[in-house]
Amino acid sequence: MVVHFWAEWCAPCKQMDAVMRTLADEHAHAGFFRVDAEALPDLTEKYDVSAVPFFVVLKVREASRGPGVVVVVVRDTHMLRSKLPHQATELSEFHTAFKKT
Numbered sequence: 001m002v003v004h005f006w007a008e009w010c011a012p013c014k015q016m017d018a019v020m021r022t023l024a025d026e027h028a029h030a031g032f033f034r035v036d037a038e039a040l041p042d043l044t045e046k047y048d049v050s051a052v053p054f055f056v057v058l059k060v061r062e063a064s065r066g067p068g069v070v071v072v073v074v075r076d077t078h079m080l081r082s083k084l085p086h087q088a089t090e091l092s093e094f095h096t097a098f099k100k101t
Contacts, residue, residue: 001031002084005047005054007038013053019077027084047071057083 004020006013017034024032037044037052047056055074074080 001033001058002080003047003056003058004032004034005037005044005049005052005056006034007036007052010052016053016077023077023080023084030084047073055080059083 002020002023004013004016006016020032020034024030035043037049037054047054057072057074057080059072072083074083
């Protein structure tokens with residue numbers, strides 16, 4: 001799951017919308033969400049969003065470490081691409097783990 005924190009006044013955030021649409025098309029098995037950082041301050045604070053655009057990738061933690069979700073803060077689109085789940089099974093595992101948290 002990819003969470004894109006953005007703000008209405010932020011021009012780079014608007015430019016990232018096209019990138020996010022492309023990534024969503026390329027990774028149809030992953031969930032992409034857009035969060036207005038100013039409208040949801042509790043969520044923004046939870047993920048320690050210090051500037052926008054800001055990306056968080058939520059992934060299933062490896063079974064050897066116990067059930068749960070790993071939060072990966074992503075600073076740029078190259079890193080974002082490398083952190084996306086590459087198979088639908090990874091996303092299914094994420095949904096199962098996420099429901100438990």
